[in-house]
């Protein structure tokens with residue numbers, strides 16, 4: 001495994017340029033691309049299904065779904081902070097090949113910073129879903145039918161080897177929502193390397209949802225998955241010995257629910273991008289909706305929920321979740337100015353429907 005041939009420096013430069021949207025992905029050649037994907041596969045295969053990190057600062061990024069611009073922005077904005085991506089790297093792309101760019105970008109980042117960047121698995125990061133969500137089609141278009149399918153199979157092998165959860169101190173981090181388990185050991189025991197349909201608990205991790213209604217119901221999104229409310233979430237958190245679930249997979253306008261026990265992040269502009277300027281204005285005149293959220297954990301007791309433009313506005317969080325060592329979590333709105341901006345954007349978003 002260690003002596004796989006490495007692609008050339010020139011290849012890595014053109015790979016990065018393509019992934020960042022500075023060059024045409026169709027200029028990439030199949031053979032070095034496959035050698036690159038083999039290197040990424042080795043790195044993620046060595047990781048456990050349930051990653052356990054000592055308490056430390058980290059930024060958690062929700063579903064990016066082909067939004068390589070946001071991914072690139074985050075990699076630039078946090079060059080040394082541990083970054084956890086919640087999965088769903090392809091699907092729902094805004095423009096052709098955005099899904100390929102985003103996958104390549106997170107793979108390059110992982111290869112270069114394997115101990116700092118964690119790529120968790122989402123429900124789209126799967127053989128079946130990525131054959132239907134546009135990624136296979138994009139790769140066929142990029143490389144031709146046969147070569148595109150061969151490269152897609154290597155991408156799928158990586159997807160299936162991604163870890164499915166992270167536990168750190170009082171937090172558990174995964175794509176969908178906690179599965180119905182009685183112990184953390186059941187989550188640790190979820191095997192890697194298979195499609196989710198073969199694994200009932202993995203199906204739940206990747207597809208479950210938390211809602212505002214209490215009780216447990218079957219999910220309409222996927223057979224075998226569940227939708228549940230606050231009391232069930234609190235029971236499951238207690239069962240796995242944690243206080244806060246950080247997850248993606250769904251859009252939650254505020255990003256915080258269940259009094260801080262539920263942090264739901266969506267970090268993709270594709271669905272939730274509402275220009276404030278007039279059409280044709282440069283991108284920095286437009287403001288993403290607060291659906292474009294990340295969570296910053298200080299490694300102690302505080303998790304700040306920030307919208308992506310916060311980088312340009314002094315890093316003021318929208319909401320703050322406190323996780324004291326001796327009590328339950330609590331959530332509070334932080335900045336009244338930003339809360340007002342947030343509410344006006346949210347109202348406008350609601351009126352537009354989606």
Ligand SMILES: [Mn+2]
Pocket residue numbers: 063088122123124175248249250
């Ligand atoms: Mn998802």
